[in-house]
Amino acid sequence: MEALDERIDRQGSVRFDEFVDLALYGSGGFYASGGGAGRSGADFLTSPEVGPLFGTVVARYLDATWARLGRPEEFVVVEAGAGRGALALAVLAAEPACSGALRYVLVERSPALRARQGEHLSLAEPFVVLGASREHDDVADEPLPAAAGPFVVSLPDLPAEPVTGVVIANELLDNLAFRLLERTDSDWSEVRVTGRSDSLVELLVPTDATTAERAAALAPDATVGERIPLQDSAVDWLRSAREIVDRGAVVVFDYASSTTASLGRRPWGEWVRTYVAHGRGGTPLEWPGRQDVTVEVAVDQLVAVGAPQVDLAQAEWLDANGMAELLDEGRREWEGRAGVGDLAALRARSRVAEAEALTDPTGLGAFRVLEWHQP
Ligand SMILES: C[S@@+](CC[C@H](N)C(=O)[O-])C[C@H]1O[C@@H](n2cnc3c(N)ncnc32)[C@H](O)[C@@H]1O
Incomplete structure (x- = not known):
């Protein structure tokens, strides 16, 4: 990624949030290039x-x-x-x-x-x-x-x-840039990114006092090696x-x-x-x-x-906003029309399957x- 390499060349390294922002939205970034949600040909399902x-x-x-x-x-x-x-x-x-x-x-x-x-x-x-x-x-x-x-x-x-x-x-x-901090022996460090875009490596740099105070307030009992995000x-x-x-x-x-x-x-x-x-x-x-x-x-x-x-x-x-009712409608429609197998029947069956995916407790x-x- 040229944009990332250029920024690293000029600064020596980039903060993790800058890295995420460039990797997703910079020229040649994941979303800038049209990546995203969808069924076939896409990257994930929302x-x-x-x-x-x-x-x-x-x-x-x-x-x-x-x-x-x-x-x-x-x-x-x-x-x-x-x-x-x-x-x-x-x-x-x-x-x-x-x-x-x-x-x-x-x-x-x-x-x-x-x-x-x-x-x-x-x-x-x-x-x-x-x-x-x-x-x-x-x-x-x-x-x-x-x-x-x-x-x-x-x-x-x-x-x-x-x-x-x-x-x-x-x-x-979840797609907005975030900083990454690590608890170290002495205090908190900021994760920065350096190298070339085909071989990037992390750089741990002690944070300024204000950031360390914020981190300590958010994760007061963090032990050495723990990481936290700062989602400003x-x-x-x-x-x-x-x-x-x-x-x-x-x-x-x-x-x-x-x-x-x-x-x-x-x-x-x-x-x-x-x-x-x-x-x-x-x-x-x-x-x-x-x-x-x-x-x-x-x-x-x-x-x-x-x-x-x-x-x-x-x-x-979803339940509080009427999904159960829509689902009952779908089930009744499917039971009544399954034998016909027309578009309305398939739509009703799909509604039942969608409800399962949308309410899956592990997803x-x-x-x-x-x-x-x-x-
Ligand atoms: C995970 S996708 C979700 C897309 C859609 N909401 C869905 O559920 O299928 C996140 C989207 O947010 C867009 N995005 C990121 N930052 C944004 C911002 N500050 N303002 C508007 N869109 C943004 C990205 O380009 C991407 O299309």
Whole structure:
């Protein structure tokens, strides 16, 4: 990876978070080159890519939130880390009651993945959803009438204007750059990366006093050799997401651990994982740009931004938002039509299989769902 080699040449080494950022999003990086979630030809399977059921349940959740907010005329859903748009597609196909008010904003950092969103979603210009800036509008005192949605737009970053609605992110936080620290005899060290991109090696450098204090507070009983992540990018993202929602909620789905200290007690190779072509990849320093690098999210670092109002396992959250009912519908349909074997019967059977995958306690079902409500 030229971009990584160049940075190492200029600095001597890069911090682990810089390495992750370049390996995933730099020129030639894994996501920059279009890697990501999906079925055949992709690298890993996420809940929206399992099938439409996840999006159908999310659509129910969106309807409940829209109702809680008093059914605003414009209800903005910002999906961060939207990939190729599979969740948006399923939400729209479920035809939620809020459809007319729905302004769906896909936020995706990878230009290659953003380019794929238009293949199956009809995208509008951003001003259709976010509006012309009212500040410079001659009719500032007369709000423009809301046109009937749904409208979908695609952006490379979070909107800069406050919204009434929901910011939602599935498996985004585990993909944001993180620092890696190691407890040493004397104190804490920072893991840096050096060498050439085909033969990278770690460099352990003593941390500054502030970082050492933060590490000691997060993992006070760490023993020599234990490693912990510092997930400042995830915390910053959450802060920005909360700031843009004036009324509504921020919802994140991810694999997560309650505390940084509990991650420290486990081998770091268990919670820093790599994926490629639907399998586990090599060590994090191998094949930069050609494999995904992910980290389990430490919930205690996120709560620095505020405690979530909802913290459930994905299986529980899906149940709380109507999955059981959808599943019963699917089972009845399948039992009634199995003999016919038509498309409706196959769709019903697929719904049952999807529910099993989404609630698997050893897989996606164990993911955590955290919700922050505003106000
Ligand atoms: C693991 S994928 C999940 C994709 C999709 N949400 C899904 O569940 O299938 C993470 C996605 O987040 C994107 N991403 C990473 N950082 C981002 C950021 N700061 N803003 C928007 N998207 C980002 C990546 O490019 C990637 O497409």
